[in-house]
Amino acid sequence: MSVDPWFQSLFAERIGGANYGKSDAIYKFEKIKRAKRQALAEHPERKLLDFGIGENDDMADESVRASLKAEADKVENRGYADNGIQNYKDAAAEFMKRQFGVTLDPVTEICHCIGSKPAYAMLPACFINPGDVTLMTVPGYPVAGTWTKYLGGDVHRLPLLKENGFFPDLAGIPADVKKRAKLLVINYPNSPTGAVATKDFYKRVIDFARTNEIVVVQDAAHICLSYQGEPLSFLQIDGAKDVGVEVHSMSKGFNMIGWRLGFVAGHPKIVQAYADVKDNSDSGQFMAIQHAAAAALRNPAIPVAVKAKYERRLKKLVTALKAVGFQCEVPGGTYFLYTSSPKAAGDRKFANAEEASQYLIHEQSVCCVPWDDAGSFLRFSVTYIAKDEAEEDALMAETMNRLKGMKLTF
Ligand SMILES: Cc1ncc(COP(=O)(O)O)c(C=O)c1O
Numbered sequence: 044m045s046v047d048p049w050f051q052s053l054f055a056e057r058i059g060g061a062n063y064g065k066s067d068a069i070y071k072f073e074k075i076k077r078a079k080r081q082a083l084a085e086h087p088e089r090k091l092l093d094f095g096i097g098e099n100d101d102m103a104d105e106s107v108r109a110s111l112k113a114e115a116d117k118v119e120n121r122g123y124a125d126n127g128i129q130n131y132k133d134a135a136a137e138f139m140k141r142q143f144g145v146t147l148d149p150v151t152e153i154c155h156c157i158g159s160k161p162a163y164a165m166l167p168a169c170f171i172n173p174g175d176v177t178l179m180t181v182p183g184y185p186v187a188g189t190w191t192k193y194l195g196g197d198v199h200r201l202p203l204l205k206e207n208g209f210f211p212d213l214a215g216i217p218a219d220v221k222k223r224a225k226l227l228v229i230n231y232p233n234s235p236t237g238a239v240a241t242k243d244f245y246k247r248v249i250d251f252a253r254t255n256e257i258v259v260v261q262d263a264a265h266i267c268l269s270y271q272g273e274p275l276s277f278l279q280i281d282g283a284k285d286v287g288v289e290v291h292s293m294s295k296g297f298n299m300i301g302w303r304l305g306f307v308a309g310h311p312k313i314v315q316a317y318a319d320v321k322d323n324s325d326s327g328q329f330m331a332i333q334h335a336a337a338a339a340l341r342n343p344a345i346p347v348a349v350k351a352k353y354e355r356r357l358k359k360l361v362t363a364l365k366a367v368g369f370q371c372e373v374p375g376g377t378y379f380l381y382t383s384s385p386k387a388a389g390d391r392k393f394a395n396a397e398e399a400s401q402y403l404i405h406e407q408s409v410c411c412v413p414w415d416d417a418g419s420f421l422r423f424s425v426t427y428i429a430k431d432e433a434e435e436d437a438l439m440a441e442t443m444n445r446l447k448g449m450k451l452t453f
Pocket residue numbers: 097157158159160161184230234262264265291292293294300304305
Protein backbone atom coordinates (compact mmCIF):
# COMPACT_ATOMS: atom_id res chain seq x y z
CA MET A 44 0.00 0.00 0.00
CA SER A 45 1.36 3.42 -0.89
CA VAL A 46 1.97 5.98 1.85
CA ASP A 47 -0.14 9.12 1.77
CA PRO A 48 1.67 12.28 0.67
CA TRP A 49 1.95 15.03 3.32
CA PHE A 50 -0.85 17.01 1.61
CA GLN A 51 -3.41 14.14 1.59
CA SER A 52 -5.56 15.92 4.17
CA LEU A 53 -5.56 19.11 2.12
CA PHE A 54 -7.63 17.89 -0.85
CA ALA A 55 -10.91 19.78 -1.22
CA GLU A 56 -14.11 18.02 -0.18
CA ARG A 57 -15.47 18.41 -3.73
CA ILE A 58 -13.06 15.74 -4.97
CA GLY A 59 -13.23 13.54 -1.87
CA GLY A 60 -11.27 15.51 0.74
CA ALA A 61 -8.74 13.44 2.73
CA ASN A 62 -10.10 10.31 1.02
CA TYR A 63 -9.24 11.56 -2.45
CA GLY A 64 -7.83 8.76 -4.65
CA LYS A 65 -8.71 6.01 -2.15
CA SER A 66 -12.04 4.80 -3.52
CA ASP A 67 -11.82 1.46 -5.27
CA ALA A 68 -15.13 1.96 -7.08
CA ILE A 69 -14.63 1.15 -10.76
CA TYR A 70 -16.48 3.33 -13.18
CA LYS A 71 -18.35 2.16 -16.25
CA PHE A 72 -15.78 3.07 -18.86
CA GLU A 73 -12.94 1.50 -16.83
CA LYS A 74 -14.99 -1.72 -16.52
CA ILE A 75 -15.40 -1.75 -20.30
CA LYS A 76 -11.67 -1.19 -20.83
CA ARG A 77 -10.81 -4.06 -18.48
CA ALA A 78 -13.31 -6.40 -20.14
CA LYS A 79 -11.89 -5.52 -23.58
CA ARG A 80 -8.35 -6.26 -22.39
CA GLN A 81 -9.48 -9.59 -20.95
CA ALA A 82 -11.37 -10.58 -24.10
CA LEU A 83 -8.32 -9.79 -26.24
CA ALA A 84 -6.05 -11.78 -23.92
CA GLU A 85 -8.37 -14.81 -23.80
CA HIS A 86 -9.31 -14.75 -27.49
CA PRO A 87 -6.43 -13.25 -29.47
CA GLU A 88 -7.86 -14.88 -32.62
CA ARG A 89 -11.18 -13.02 -32.28
CA LYS A 90 -11.28 -9.47 -33.60
CA LEU A 91 -12.81 -7.00 -31.15
CA LEU A 92 -15.93 -5.45 -32.70
CA ASP A 93 -15.76 -2.09 -31.00
CA PHE A 94 -18.99 -0.08 -30.92
CA GLY A 95 -17.95 1.58 -27.69
CA ILE A 96 -15.92 4.48 -29.02
CA GLY A 97 -17.67 7.85 -28.87
CA GLU A 98 -15.27 9.75 -31.13
CA ASN A 99 -15.26 10.49 -34.84
CA ASP A 100 -13.05 8.06 -36.74
CA ASP A 101 -12.03 10.45 -39.56
CA MET A 102 -9.52 13.30 -39.64
CA ALA A 103 -10.72 16.82 -40.35
CA ASP A 104 -11.25 17.62 -44.03
CA GLU A 105 -8.08 18.12 -46.08
CA SER A 106 -8.94 21.77 -46.77
CA VAL A 107 -9.22 22.44 -43.04
CA ARG A 108 -5.88 20.76 -42.34
CA ALA A 109 -4.31 22.79 -45.17
CA SER A 110 -5.70 25.97 -43.63
CA LEU A 111 -4.21 25.08 -40.24
CA LYS A 112 -0.80 24.43 -41.83
CA ALA A 113 -0.83 27.81 -43.55
CA GLU A 114 -2.15 29.71 -40.53
CA ALA A 115 0.38 28.09 -38.20
CA ASP A 116 3.16 29.76 -40.22
CA LYS A 117 1.78 33.28 -39.76
CA VAL A 118 3.50 35.35 -37.09
CA GLU A 119 0.30 37.18 -36.21
CA ASN A 120 -1.26 33.93 -34.99
CA ARG A 121 1.44 33.23 -32.41
CA GLY A 122 0.01 34.88 -29.31
CA TYR A 123 -2.77 34.60 -26.75
CA ALA A 124 -6.17 34.52 -28.43
CA ASP A 125 -8.00 35.58 -25.23
CA ASN A 126 -11.74 35.55 -25.94
CA GLY A 127 -11.30 34.75 -29.62
CA ILE A 128 -10.65 36.20 -33.03
CA GLN A 129 -13.34 37.98 -35.00
CA ASN A 130 -12.89 35.77 -38.09
CA TYR A 131 -14.07 32.68 -36.18
CA LYS A 132 -16.95 34.56 -34.57
CA ASP A 133 -17.99 35.90 -37.99
CA ALA A 134 -17.82 32.39 -39.49
CA ALA A 135 -19.91 31.03 -36.60
CA ALA A 136 -22.54 33.75 -37.19
CA GLU A 137 -22.55 32.95 -40.94
CA PHE A 138 -22.96 29.23 -40.14
CA MET A 139 -25.90 29.93 -37.82
CA LYS A 140 -27.54 32.09 -40.52
CA ARG A 141 -26.93 29.68 -43.38
CA GLN A 142 -27.82 26.50 -41.52
CA PHE A 143 -30.64 27.66 -39.26
CA GLY A 144 -31.69 31.12 -40.40
CA VAL A 145 -30.61 32.46 -36.98
CA THR A 146 -29.25 36.01 -36.84
CA LEU A 147 -26.57 36.62 -34.20
CA ASP A 148 -24.35 39.61 -33.54
CA PRO A 149 -20.88 38.11 -34.02
CA VAL A 150 -19.37 40.63 -31.60
CA THR A 151 -21.66 40.31 -28.60
CA GLU A 152 -23.67 37.12 -29.06
CA ILE A 153 -20.94 34.58 -29.83
CA CYS A 154 -17.80 33.59 -27.92
CA HIS A 155 -15.55 30.63 -28.61
CA CYS A 156 -14.75 27.79 -26.21
CA ILE A 157 -11.82 25.38 -26.23
CA GLY A 158 -14.19 22.57 -27.14
CA SER A 159 -17.67 22.71 -25.65
CA LYS A 160 -16.67 20.67 -22.57
CA PRO A 161 -15.06 23.59 -20.69
CA ALA A 162 -18.10 25.77 -21.48
CA TYR A 163 -20.16 23.34 -19.33
CA ALA A 164 -17.76 23.97 -16.47
CA MET A 165 -17.87 27.75 -16.92
CA LEU A 166 -21.60 28.37 -17.43
CA PRO A 167 -22.50 27.09 -13.93
CA ALA A 168 -19.78 29.38 -12.57
CA CYS A 169 -21.76 32.28 -14.08
CA PHE A 170 -24.95 31.44 -12.19
CA ILE A 171 -24.62 28.90 -9.42
CA ASN A 172 -24.21 29.99 -5.81
CA PRO A 173 -24.23 27.41 -2.99
CA GLY A 174 -27.71 25.90 -2.70
CA ASP A 175 -28.79 26.76 -6.25
CA VAL A 176 -30.02 23.99 -8.53
CA THR A 177 -29.13 22.91 -12.06
CA LEU A 178 -31.72 20.78 -13.84
CA MET A 179 -29.92 18.10 -15.83
CA THR A 180 -31.30 15.44 -18.15
CA VAL A 181 -30.09 11.88 -17.54
CA PRO A 182 -28.57 9.93 -19.16
CA GLY A 183 -26.41 12.73 -20.48
CA TYR A 184 -23.17 14.64 -20.60
CA PRO A 185 -22.43 15.28 -16.92
CA VAL A 186 -19.93 18.18 -16.85
CA ALA A 187 -22.35 21.03 -16.01
CA GLY A 188 -23.74 18.93 -13.15
CA THR A 189 -20.30 18.08 -11.78
CA TRP A 190 -19.38 21.77 -11.77
CA THR A 191 -22.68 22.76 -10.20
CA LYS A 192 -21.80 20.45 -7.29
CA TYR A 193 -18.20 21.74 -7.16
CA LEU A 194 -19.70 25.21 -6.70
CA GLY A 195 -21.91 24.09 -3.81
CA GLY A 196 -25.07 23.74 -5.86
CA ASP A 197 -27.35 20.74 -6.32
CA VAL A 198 -28.33 18.76 -9.38
CA HIS A 199 -31.92 17.75 -10.01
CA ARG A 200 -32.04 14.85 -12.44
CA LEU A 201 -34.64 14.75 -15.20
CA PRO A 202 -34.84 11.19 -16.54
CA LEU A 203 -35.19 10.80 -20.31
CA LEU A 204 -37.65 7.95 -20.68
CA LYS A 205 -38.47 6.14 -23.87
CA GLU A 206 -42.20 6.46 -23.17
CA ASN A 207 -41.80 10.27 -23.12
CA GLY A 208 -39.91 10.31 -26.42
CA PHE A 209 -36.71 10.99 -24.42
CA PHE A 210 -37.96 14.47 -23.45
CA PRO A 211 -37.78 15.60 -19.81
CA ASP A 212 -41.00 15.98 -17.83
CA LEU A 213 -40.76 19.69 -17.03
CA ALA A 214 -44.27 19.80 -15.59
CA GLY A 215 -43.34 17.17 -13.02
CA ILE A 216 -40.52 19.15 -11.40
CA PRO A 217 -41.42 19.86 -7.75
CA ALA A 218 -42.21 23.51 -6.93
CA ASP A 219 -39.41 23.83 -4.34
CA VAL A 220 -36.87 22.58 -6.88
CA LYS A 221 -38.12 25.03 -9.51
CA LYS A 222 -37.77 27.84 -7.01
CA ARG A 223 -34.09 27.01 -6.37
CA ALA A 224 -33.28 26.19 -10.00
CA LYS A 225 -31.23 28.63 -12.04
CA LEU A 226 -30.10 26.48 -14.98
CA LEU A 227 -31.77 23.94 -17.23
CA VAL A 228 -29.29 21.95 -19.33
CA ILE A 229 -30.74 20.13 -22.31
CA ASN A 230 -29.08 18.39 -25.24
CA TYR A 231 -30.61 17.77 -28.67
CA PRO A 232 -29.87 15.84 -30.79
CA ASN A 233 -29.57 13.93 -27.54
CA SER A 234 -26.61 11.85 -26.55
CA PRO A 235 -26.95 8.96 -25.94
CA THR A 236 -30.65 8.48 -26.80
CA GLY A 237 -30.45 9.91 -30.33
CA ALA A 238 -33.72 11.83 -29.90
CA VAL A 239 -34.10 15.14 -31.74
CA ALA A 240 -36.00 18.14 -30.45
CA THR A 241 -39.22 19.46 -31.93
CA LYS A 242 -40.27 23.09 -32.24
CA ASP A 243 -43.09 22.37 -29.84
CA PHE A 244 -40.71 20.97 -27.22
CA TYR A 245 -38.45 24.02 -27.49
CA LYS A 246 -41.50 26.31 -27.17
CA ARG A 247 -42.41 24.52 -23.95
CA VAL A 248 -38.82 24.90 -22.71
CA ILE A 249 -38.90 28.65 -23.39
CA ASP A 250 -42.25 28.99 -21.66
CA PHE A 251 -40.95 26.99 -18.67
CA ALA A 252 -37.80 29.13 -18.50
CA ARG A 253 -39.76 32.39 -18.59
CA THR A 254 -42.36 31.30 -16.08
CA ASN A 255 -39.83 29.99 -13.59
CA GLU A 256 -36.96 32.39 -14.36
CA ILE A 257 -34.49 29.69 -15.29
CA VAL A 258 -31.67 30.06 -17.82
CA VAL A 259 -31.49 27.45 -20.58
CA VAL A 260 -28.26 25.92 -21.84
CA GLN A 261 -28.88 23.81 -24.96
CA ASP A 262 -26.02 21.49 -25.91
CA ALA A 263 -25.89 21.28 -29.72
CA ALA A 264 -22.73 19.16 -29.97
CA HIS A 265 -24.37 16.69 -32.37
CA ILE A 266 -26.56 19.13 -34.29
CA CYS A 267 -25.04 18.53 -37.73
CA LEU A 268 -25.83 14.83 -37.31
CA SER A 269 -29.61 15.21 -37.62
CA TYR A 270 -31.40 12.68 -39.81
CA GLN A 271 -35.03 13.77 -39.67
CA GLY A 272 -35.27 16.72 -42.01
CA GLU A 273 -33.24 19.84 -41.41
CA PRO A 274 -31.38 20.16 -38.09
CA LEU A 275 -33.17 22.38 -35.59
CA SER A 276 -31.42 25.01 -33.48
CA PHE A 277 -32.95 26.13 -30.18
CA LEU A 278 -32.20 29.70 -31.28
CA GLN A 279 -34.59 29.32 -34.23
CA ILE A 280 -37.52 29.41 -31.84
CA ASP A 281 -39.02 32.82 -30.93
CA GLY A 282 -37.91 33.88 -27.49
CA ALA A 283 -35.02 31.40 -27.18
CA LYS A 284 -32.37 34.12 -27.13
CA ASP A 285 -34.21 35.82 -24.25
CA VAL A 286 -33.82 32.77 -22.03
CA GLY A 287 -30.48 31.21 -22.82
CA VAL A 288 -27.65 30.06 -24.99
CA GLU A 289 -26.88 27.22 -27.34
CA VAL A 290 -23.41 25.66 -27.23
CA HIS A 291 -21.97 24.40 -30.52
CA SER A 292 -18.97 22.18 -31.11
CA MET A 293 -16.63 21.66 -34.05
CA SER A 294 -15.96 18.11 -32.80
CA LYS A 295 -18.69 15.89 -34.19
CA GLY A 296 -20.13 17.51 -37.32
CA PHE A 297 -16.78 18.73 -38.66
CA ASN A 298 -14.51 15.83 -37.60
CA MET A 299 -12.46 18.21 -35.42
CA ILE A 300 -12.76 16.38 -32.13
CA GLY A 301 -9.15 16.78 -31.02
CA TRP A 302 -8.81 20.36 -32.22
CA ARG A 303 -10.79 21.66 -29.26
CA LEU A 304 -13.11 24.35 -30.49
CA GLY A 305 -16.75 25.32 -30.15
CA PHE A 306 -18.82 28.41 -29.46
CA VAL A 307 -21.43 29.70 -27.02
CA ALA A 308 -24.21 31.67 -28.74
CA GLY A 309 -27.30 33.44 -27.53
CA HIS A 310 -28.27 36.16 -25.05
CA PRO A 311 -25.46 38.75 -25.05
CA LYS A 312 -25.43 39.14 -21.27
CA ILE A 313 -25.01 35.38 -20.76
CA VAL A 314 -22.33 35.27 -23.47
CA GLN A 315 -20.60 38.17 -21.71
CA ALA A 316 -20.71 36.42 -18.32
CA TYR A 317 -19.35 33.24 -19.90
CA ALA A 318 -16.58 35.26 -21.59
CA ASP A 319 -15.67 36.86 -18.24
CA VAL A 320 -15.37 33.49 -16.51
CA LYS A 321 -13.51 32.12 -19.52
CA ASP A 322 -11.09 35.05 -19.44
CA ASN A 323 -10.22 34.02 -15.90
CA SER A 324 -9.79 30.37 -16.84
CA ASP A 325 -8.00 30.17 -20.21
CA SER A 326 -6.33 32.40 -22.78
CA GLY A 327 -8.20 31.20 -25.84
CA GLN A 328 -7.62 28.56 -28.50
CA PHE A 329 -4.61 28.86 -30.86
CA MET A 330 -5.58 31.44 -33.51
CA ALA A 331 -4.46 29.17 -36.36
CA ILE A 332 -7.01 26.58 -35.19
CA GLN A 333 -9.71 29.25 -35.05
CA HIS A 334 -8.94 30.35 -38.63
CA ALA A 335 -8.99 26.74 -39.85
CA ALA A 336 -12.31 26.17 -38.06
CA ALA A 337 -13.68 29.33 -39.69
CA ALA A 338 -12.82 27.76 -43.06
CA ALA A 339 -14.64 24.59 -41.98
CA LEU A 340 -17.74 26.52 -40.90
CA ARG A 341 -17.81 28.26 -44.29
CA ASN A 342 -17.78 24.93 -46.15
CA PRO A 343 -21.30 23.44 -46.04
CA ALA A 344 -20.10 20.28 -47.82
CA ILE A 345 -18.18 19.11 -44.72
CA PRO A 346 -21.06 18.50 -42.28
CA VAL A 347 -23.16 17.09 -45.13
CA ALA A 348 -20.49 14.44 -45.83
CA VAL A 349 -19.98 13.60 -42.15
CA LYS A 350 -23.71 13.21 -41.65
CA ALA A 351 -24.14 11.05 -44.77
CA LYS A 352 -21.47 8.63 -43.59
CA TYR A 353 -22.86 8.15 -40.09
CA GLU A 354 -26.44 7.91 -41.32
CA ARG A 355 -25.40 5.19 -43.78
CA ARG A 356 -23.61 3.30 -41.00
CA LEU A 357 -26.56 3.64 -38.62
CA LYS A 358 -28.90 2.18 -41.24
CA LYS A 359 -26.61 -0.82 -41.68
CA LEU A 360 -26.32 -1.30 -37.93
CA VAL A 361 -30.09 -1.17 -37.45
CA THR A 362 -30.53 -3.86 -40.11
CA ALA A 363 -27.89 -6.05 -38.45
CA LEU A 364 -29.24 -5.66 -34.91
CA LYS A 365 -32.86 -6.17 -35.97
CA ALA A 366 -31.85 -9.46 -37.58
CA VAL A 367 -30.75 -10.77 -34.17
CA GLY A 368 -33.79 -9.58 -32.23
CA PHE A 369 -33.09 -5.99 -31.20
CA GLN A 370 -36.04 -3.65 -31.68
CA CYS A 371 -34.46 -0.48 -32.97
CA GLU A 372 -34.66 2.16 -35.64
CA VAL A 373 -32.35 4.81 -37.05
CA PRO A 374 -32.21 7.56 -34.40
CA GLY A 375 -33.15 11.18 -35.08
CA GLY A 376 -29.56 12.25 -34.62
CA THR A 377 -26.02 11.59 -33.22
CA TYR A 378 -23.77 8.70 -34.21
CA PHE A 379 -25.21 6.50 -31.46
CA LEU A 380 -27.84 3.81 -31.57
CA TYR A 381 -29.49 3.58 -28.12
CA THR A 382 -31.52 0.45 -27.90
CA SER A 383 -33.21 -1.63 -25.20
CA SER A 384 -30.79 -4.08 -23.64
CA PRO A 385 -31.44 -7.82 -23.93
CA LYS A 386 -32.87 -9.49 -20.82
CA ALA A 387 -31.09 -12.78 -21.44
CA ALA A 388 -28.78 -14.76 -23.70
CA GLY A 389 -30.07 -18.33 -23.74
CA ASP A 390 -30.31 -19.32 -20.04
CA ARG A 391 -28.11 -16.47 -18.84
CA LYS A 392 -30.29 -13.69 -17.43
CA PHE A 393 -29.14 -10.06 -17.16
CA ALA A 394 -30.15 -7.84 -14.24
CA ASN A 395 -29.27 -4.70 -16.19
CA ALA A 396 -27.55 -3.33 -19.29
CA GLU A 397 -24.15 -3.38 -17.62
CA GLU A 398 -24.33 -7.15 -17.13
CA ALA A 399 -25.47 -7.60 -20.72
CA SER A 400 -22.65 -5.47 -22.10
CA GLN A 401 -20.02 -7.28 -20.03
CA TYR A 402 -21.39 -10.60 -21.31
CA LEU A 403 -21.25 -9.44 -24.96
CA ILE A 404 -17.61 -8.43 -24.54
CA HIS A 405 -16.55 -11.58 -22.68
CA GLU A 406 -18.43 -14.08 -24.83
CA GLN A 407 -18.22 -12.54 -28.31
CA SER A 408 -15.82 -9.58 -28.12
CA VAL A 409 -18.66 -7.24 -29.08
CA CYS A 410 -18.21 -3.95 -27.25
CA CYS A 411 -20.93 -1.36 -26.59
CA VAL A 412 -21.72 1.00 -23.70
CA PRO A 413 -24.44 0.23 -21.13
CA TRP A 414 -26.80 2.89 -19.74
CA ASP A 415 -28.90 2.03 -16.71
CA ASP A 416 -29.91 5.55 -15.61
CA ALA A 417 -33.42 5.56 -17.08
CA GLY A 418 -34.22 2.02 -18.16
CA SER A 419 -31.65 -0.49 -19.42
CA PHE A 420 -30.13 0.40 -22.77
CA LEU A 421 -27.06 -0.36 -24.84
CA ARG A 422 -25.36 2.34 -26.87
CA PHE A 423 -23.71 1.24 -30.10
CA SER A 424 -21.54 3.88 -31.76
CA VAL A 425 -20.94 3.82 -35.51
CA THR A 426 -17.57 5.53 -35.21
CA TYR A 427 -15.75 2.22 -35.70
CA ILE A 428 -12.75 1.98 -38.02
CA ALA A 429 -13.61 0.74 -41.53
CA LYS A 430 -11.86 2.12 -44.58
CA ASP A 431 -14.69 1.66 -47.06
CA GLU A 432 -18.23 0.37 -47.46
CA ALA A 433 -17.04 -3.18 -48.13
CA GLU A 434 -15.33 -3.19 -44.71
CA GLU A 435 -18.43 -1.75 -43.09
CA ASP A 436 -20.52 -4.53 -44.64
CA ALA A 437 -18.07 -7.21 -43.55
CA LEU A 438 -18.13 -5.82 -40.01
CA MET A 439 -21.92 -5.85 -39.97
CA ALA A 440 -22.00 -9.45 -41.24
CA GLU A 441 -19.57 -10.50 -38.51
CA THR A 442 -21.56 -8.64 -35.85
CA MET A 443 -24.74 -10.38 -36.93
CA ASN A 444 -23.02 -13.72 -37.01
CA ARG A 445 -21.65 -13.44 -33.49
CA LEU A 446 -24.83 -12.07 -31.94
CA LYS A 447 -27.06 -14.62 -33.66
CA GLY A 448 -25.36 -17.46 -31.83
CA MET A 449 -26.09 -15.86 -28.45
CA LYS A 450 -29.88 -16.40 -28.52
CA LEU A 451 -30.67 -12.95 -27.15
CA THR A 452 -34.13 -12.32 -25.73
CA PHE A 453 -35.67 -8.92 -24.95
C1 LIG B 1 -23.57 15.59 -25.70
C2 LIG B 1 -22.18 16.11 -25.71
N1 LIG B 1 -21.95 17.37 -25.35
C3 LIG B 1 -20.72 17.88 -25.34
C4 LIG B 1 -19.63 17.12 -25.67
C5 LIG B 1 -18.27 17.74 -25.62
O1 LIG B 1 -17.75 17.90 -26.88
P1 LIG B 1 -16.49 18.81 -27.20
O2 LIG B 1 -15.87 19.21 -25.88
O3 LIG B 1 -15.58 17.96 -27.99
O4 LIG B 1 -17.00 20.00 -27.94
C6 LIG B 1 -19.81 15.78 -26.04
C7 LIG B 1 -18.66 14.95 -26.35
O5 LIG B 1 -18.66 13.76 -26.28
C8 LIG B 1 -21.12 15.28 -26.06
O6 LIG B 1 -21.36 14.01 -26.43
